[in-house]
Amino acid sequence: MRNKWVKRSIYIAILLAIFVGYPWYNIANPADATVARGLMPENVIKYGQDHLVLWGAAILVATAIGVAAGILISRPQFRFVAPVVVNIANIGQTVPSIGVLAIFMGLLGMGFSTAVFALIVYGILPILRNTYAGMITISPGIIEASRGMGMTPYSILRRIELPLALPVITAGIRTSSVMIVGAATLATFIAAGGLGAIIVTGLSVMRDQLFYTGAVMAASLAILLDYILWIIEEEAQA
């Protein structure tokens, strides 16, 4: 039990060390003035914050909508629309994230809220699909037993269906989380900031050190957030 938390803390500490330490080192040792300008500490912090906020807003809303919609289409009276919804979700998934961003820029213009909006739409799909899959794979015998004993539909959802579908739903949320961290690096193209800004600058001024910094920060952030979600999932099931 304590051992478990020690292990988890160490793992988180390592990921945090990479997320903070790698840019720190590069800020302290810039190859030249161009890199130094690209890695002004206040900018790096700002981009990191942007990225976290983009992720946080998108994953929260995507989870709320995805889980709700997944539950809805798994209800017997709506199940007939489920194949259509899941198919649209699957097709939507094949649109590259930059494409999603472009579509929403066309609709809503540039800026932070457009980026959040696009990330939400992008992130809903895996959550919706997994929620639906988790709900419909519960053994019919279990649902029938709960109905037969007199549980209300709400009780069945709360006490039986959601807990049983939880591992599949959280797997969807984690997939979505990783996707959002990745896609959020593109937010810079519509002037919404994020770690993508460092990468794009690095590419345009042709400085490896810059875009490695941005890339490593984004990657370690994705893994860190995924790991934290995993811990929440484990604890929710215990």
Added chain:
Amino acid sequence: MVIKLENLTKIFQPGDAPAVDNLTLEVDEGDTCVLVGPSGCGKTTTMKMVNRLIEPTDGKIYVENEDVSKKNPIQLRLNIGYVIQEIGLFPHMSIAENIATVPRELRWPKQKIQERVDELLSMVGLDPELFRNRRPSDLSGGQRQRIGVARALSADPPLMLMDEPFGALDPITRSYLQNEFLRIQEKIKKTIIFVTHDIDEAIKMGTKIAIMREGKLVQYATPDELLSAPADEFVVNLIGGNYSIKRLHLIRVEEILKEPFTVSPEDSLDEAKEVMEKSQLELVLAVNGEKHLEGLVTPSSLRKEGERVGDVMDTPDLTVDSGATLNDALSVMLTNGEGYALVVGDENRLQGVVTLNAIMEALQDNEK
């Protein structure tokens, strides 16, 4: 709790043959009505119409003279115990939480729920300390089935619906649980609708048996009437001949018990020998003051060295519980190649002896 089914009909798809066809049936208070018939004859459908998991196409169901179609389905179901074949235990909940399902829906206070869970676990023969916090996946099939029964009994409903509750168990466990359930039923006296496709189980568990075929009621009778006057060829085939053997399921060992010859483990061997001479079976049982069965004394054990009965007695095997049927007793005898079986009740209390002769006599009496 009296249940009446009146001209009950269920047609799932327009144009299909009815799954249940104009069924009329009355179950009296305290009766166990067994619906029996080949697979697909409409037993489950009939049962599920009682708690409104399925709505009838036509006809009425009255529970205690109230038309169930006019009742709130949730309220109706909370008052009906429900056990299904695959048990339907919730895998993510502990045994205690599983059993507490209905009391929690009824918002009983925590303390009351805990006490009830422990009481029910003891009732179905599982130690609350050991089982309360386990998960269904930690249990054997037989144990899970007991939890299924305990869960259905949690809010003490007057009516129980049981759909092949012992269907998935091996024959020995099944017979054991059947006996145990009969013993529990003797105390709790529920009105029960019990579904099975196994005619032997029907004869054993039912006070009334409803034989169904293609959705129709073929015969509704007590097990005895069924065996002595089957309504038609279909019933005869279902019973499958061999009526004497079937009767073995019908008679309980309690009905033909013989008083055993007993000694105390403290008695001397000479005293035991005296008792032995009176026993035609050459079988003497050692019991303590509270009639707990301690040992078995045979002529060969009396030839052993020792002073007291306790020194020479053998471990008693060949026991059946007091709810057992003659069939159970006979199968114990055949397995061990002996002509007797010991009947023990709660806490291993000796109740008597069943002999092969007594079984044969009982069957002959019954034929007349």
